[in-house]
Amino acid sequence: MTDVAFGSVPTPLGEFLAAVTPDGVxxxxxxDGDDVRHRMLSRLGLPEADAPARTAPVREELARYFAGELRAFTVPVDWRLMSPLQRKVLGTLTGTVGYGRVTTYGALAESSGAKVPARAIGSVMGSNPIPVIVPCHRVVAGNGLGGFSGGEGVEDKRWLLTLEGYLQPALDWDL
Structure with a gap:
């Protein structure tokens, strides 16, 4: 039977939690917290495993990413929570928009072959269950940053894009 293990890392944006099945993140x-983990377990419908060795690679990569040392995640992704449209769009995003680069909602709709308007791509980004590793923060509006449903919202998107060098740091930037 499949189960899920949890691992978290401290980051400048707070604790960042990853749920990992035997197939990937x-x-x-x-x-992070007991209530967050309980909600994730309910959503996944899987029992919890105590498997720190399983979460070690993702915890290491996340720590390196948030320290500005990692540009590409290599940990496997478990796409089970995503619809076919999400898999198509988020898979295209992950495979084509690298560290420090961005694309627009409309361009991603076109490059992924999704026959949906740009606003639908925004919904796909907003429902991404694996933010940061599947880099929805790299999708911006044609006239600005657009939204972000992770963390503290658009300010965390701005922080991630600054970390990656797409945006210039503010005077108070401190990694």
Missing amino acids: VATVFQ
Whole structure:
């Protein structure tokens, strides 16, 4: 039977939690705690495993990413929570928009072959269960940053894009 193990890392944006099945990272969230883990277990419908060795690679990569040392995640992704449209769009995003680069909602709709308007791509980004590793923060509006449903919202998107060098740091930037 499949189960899920949890591992978190401290980041400048707070604790960052990853849920990992034997197939890969199935979910991430910008917070940790018993209630967060319970909600994730309910959503996944899987029992919890005590498997620190399973979460070690993702914890290491996340720590390196948030320290500005990692540009590409290599941990496997478990796409089970995603619809076919999400898999198509988020898979295209992950495979084509690298560290420090962005694309627009409309361009991603076109490059992924999704026959949906740009606003629908925004909904796909907003429902991404694996933010940061599946980099929905790299999708911006044609006239600005657009939204972000992770962490503290658009300010965390701005922080991630600054970390990656797409945006210039503010005077008070401190990694």
